[in-house]
Amino acid sequence: MIKRTRRIHTAERKKRRVFEGTMEQRLRSRIEVLGKFKPEDITPELWEKISSLEAVRKWESLEYGIQPIGSKKKYTTVDADFGAMVVLLQREISRLQPRSASATPNPRKPLAVQLLESKQAQQLLSARFEVAKxxxxxxxxxxGKKTKTARAQETLIEHYERKIDALSQENSNLKARLLAFQGFKVVQ
Structure with a gap:
């Protein structure tokens, strides 16, 4: 008989980090710090740390007194306790989002580009028009083919209806003659 034994795991368990303050306090500190920033103050390094809700959750900064939030379950916009605060964080992130450098104050395109785009649009529309034609x-x-077929079938139906009427009339006549003929008895 083989004896089975359980292995005893001697490896240490990963210790959970314990943070100071409640989750609400940590959320409030994030909202306060982000509220003090202006979009111009955001550096690319800082933006990496606050670019999304997940990044803000993991954000840790001694300079601003920010500690990470470990709870993913409570850190949602639909959570009953903290959802409103997470939504505020989301609004602060979108407010601080850096404007793209390619955005021009005048969105009007040069005439050559407008002409090229209108020609391309015209070609596309004419191709669609040809397909539709x-x-x-x-x-x-x-x-047209189906109309011809329907007319031919109507003519055929009328022909057969007349034929049925004629055969019905002939059948009635034959029945009448048969009844008249059955009235006589055959003498032997």
Whole structure:
């Protein structure tokens, strides 16, 4: 018989970090610090740390007195206790988001670019128009064929209805003659 034994794990468990203050205090400190910043004050290094809600959750800074938030479960915009504060953080992040350098104060494009874009749009529209014309022509031909077929079937139906009427009349006449004929008895 083989004896099974359990291995005893001697490796130390990973210790959880304990942070000072409650989650609410840590959220308030983030909101206060981000509220003091202006978009011009944000450096690329700082923006890396505050670019998203997840980055703000992990953000740790001795300079600003910020400690990371460990709870992913409570750190959501729909949480009953802290959701409103997370939404405020999200608004602060979007307020501080750096403006792109490529944005120009005058969004109007040069005339050459406008002309090129309008020619491309015209070519696209004319190609779509040609496709629509071909589809209309094809559908018109199909409709014509189906109309001819329907007319031929109507004519055939009328022919068979007349034939049925004639046969019904002939059948009635034959029944009448048969009844008249059955009235006589055959003498042997």
């Amino acid at each position: 071909r589809d209309r022509r094809r559908l018109s031909q199909e409709l």
